[in-house]
Amino acid sequence: MGSNSPPLTHLAQEIAKHVSTITSYLQSHNLPQPSFAPDAPPHPIPETDEKLSSARIALIEATKALHALAVGPSETTRLFAFPGLCHLGAMQVLCHFKVPQTVPLDSPISLTELSTKTKLNEHVLGRLLRMVATNYYFVETNPGYFSHTAWSKTLAPDEKMRQCIWFRHAELLPAMGKLVAAVERYPESDDPKKTAFALAFGGETFFDYKEKNPDDMIRFGQFVDAFASGYVVDSPENIARGYPWGDIGSRSGDGGLVVDIGGGIGYVSVAVGKEHGQLRFLVQDFEDLRKQSEVLVVENRLVGRVKFMAHDFFSSQPEEARGASAYFLRNILHNWSDSYCRKILKTVVDAMGEGSRIIICDIVLPEANSGMPKTQEERARALDMTMLSMFNAKERSLEEWQALFNSVDEKLRITQVIGRPKMRMDCLIEVRLI
CATH class of the missing domain: 3.40.50.150 (Vaccinia Virus protein VP39)
Structure with missing residues (x-):
């Protein structure tokens, strides 16, 4: 990695350097530091400053590599995509039952009250919330009481952001589940009717399916707008x-x-x-x-x-x-x-x-x-795989x-x-x- 230091040491040094760059910039510009608190800004590190944006990306790169080395190859393979699939399933249920919109923005709510308001079984609700809380969505402030974090708060007011969860669970996940069958059955095809999506959705192309389900087309448009809003260009x-x-x-x-x-x-x-x-x-x-x-x-x-x-x-x-x-x-x-x-x-x-x-x-x-x-x-590359399957x-x-x-x-x-x-x-x- 361009250093004589052991990889862990070198990565730790890189992380410290980039953290210093980011925190110094935020302090000098009187901007809040990144935080899990519900009042933290959704985009705490501005993308408009090229040096700062580069430091942010380098920090993400270094922490990703450090995490991979600390976990190791065996555990990474055994757990490959496992928690992520569970997070996706749990979050889709929470969004379906309007949990993000129902949790107060600035105070905790009991599982009992939240269950009553959302009509979601209290025991299941607690399990779902505790799952996504391991990924910083919601926090259990006291036993049986949950509040928003900055992460879960992004889902509360914004229908477009919730469609990011819906699309990946309701459409992308079933299509990915048919990818092996599609590449085996249609190895040379570029026909949109011979896709993993078509195998998962009754033989229809993505756009034919949307034309027959106009509400889904609207939701997909909202997802695209939310997804695109995070990119510089x-x-x-x-x-x-x-x-x-x-x-x-x-x-x-x-x-x-x-x-x-x-x-x-x-x-x-x-x-x-x-x-x-x-x-x-x-x-x-x-x-x-x-x-x-x-x-x-x-x-x-x-x-x-x-x-x-x-x-x-x-x-x-x-x-x-x-x-x-x-x-x-x-x-x-x-x-x-x-x-x-x-x-x-x-x-x-x-x-x-x-x-x-x-x-x-x-x-x-x-x-x-x-x-x-x-x-x-x-x-x-993930988008490339999405294009292949859909x-x-x-x-x-x-x-x-x-x-x-x-x-x-x-x-x-x-x-x-x-x-x-x-x-x-x-x-x-x-x-x-x-």
């Missing part, structure tokens, strides 16, 4: 600040049109539109999302600048969307194998005019020995992205990649016809 606000949107349409002086393909209800378009008044937006997605989109647009006073259009991105772009200044795809292409991505991108290329660009917000997988921290790479799709390296674009049109080239050096998990990829 991927949140709508950071997308608005992270790309030079001001350059779009500047030549004509009358503003440019951005087509937000598969844009949900339009969170990104609204965020960018609030920052860049010269732009107009056409949000394309399922018809079921129209009403939510229109409400969002009205609430943000962007009527006339952000418009919703029901559209299937495998179909040719309608006349209104042709020749747009930019075509934006956020977390779309990673849901599809290369053959399907080519179909999507072909409709975009066919609609592009002179000066049009494609802006893709998606993961860029690291190359071998890239220097990306393992904790960051682990998340990227869609027969994948995350892509920069080389794979360019190969995909070349297979659509040899003139389609990556002109810019916005993301942290050595940490390109979530990136903005600009593509033009050159």
Whole structure:
């Protein structure tokens, strides 16, 4: 590990160094220190300062390695994913019975009262809470009395955060359980109907299943928004600040049109539109999302600048969307194998005019020995496994992205990649016809 010290000693030294950097910064800026207390901030270490953010990631890396060495290979293997599965199951029950919302935000509650209010068996409730408390969600302040921690408090007011639990338990876990069967039965397939998800859910593709269960589609959209909000590039606000949107349409002086393909209800378009008044937006997605989109647009006073259009991105772009200044795809292409991505991108290329660009917000997988921290790479690889099990799709390296674009049109080239050096998990990829 680049040191003559024993690994444990070296890691301890690294941890002390990074803790000092973080605590000194927080003290000098009069910011609260990280804490399990319910009034602790949900994001105690700001991501906006590059040095501080790097220290945070390095600290996580070092503590992860220290934990692995302290536990050892045998115990790690024997307990592989075991507590995590139990945490997931317990938390799903707690969220289903609205326990996070029922526990008072600033005081303890007895199991008896909580059981009465949630209609969850008191004995089972206690077992569930004591399980998740080992992972810092809730705390038993006195025997039979529970309070929030900063961790469990994130679930109390925010429906989107609770959907993170729902999706992994209700949809990802059953799909992962069929992954062996899927790769055995369909070893070469890129068909979204021949996936682990399809085996777990009656042979339907993920999106066919969602179309038949619109409430689930809404929940999935909430999960995606919550999940994306934790990433430096991927949140709508950071997308608005992270790309030079001001350059779009500047030549004509009358503003440019951005087509937000598969844009949900339009969170990104609204965020960018609030920052860049010269732009107009056409949000394309399922018809079921129209009403939510229109409400969002009205609430943000962007009527006339952000418009919703029901559209299937495998179909040719309608006349209104042709020749747009930019075509934006956020977390779309990673849901599809290369053959399907080519179909999507072909409709975009066919609609592009002179000066049009494609802006893709998606993961860029690291190359071998890239220097990306393992904790960051682990998340990227986990998403890659999710894409495999749910869609027969994948995350892509920069080389794979360019190969995909070349297979659509040899003139389609990556002109810019916005993301942290050595940490390109979530990136903005600009593509033009050159």
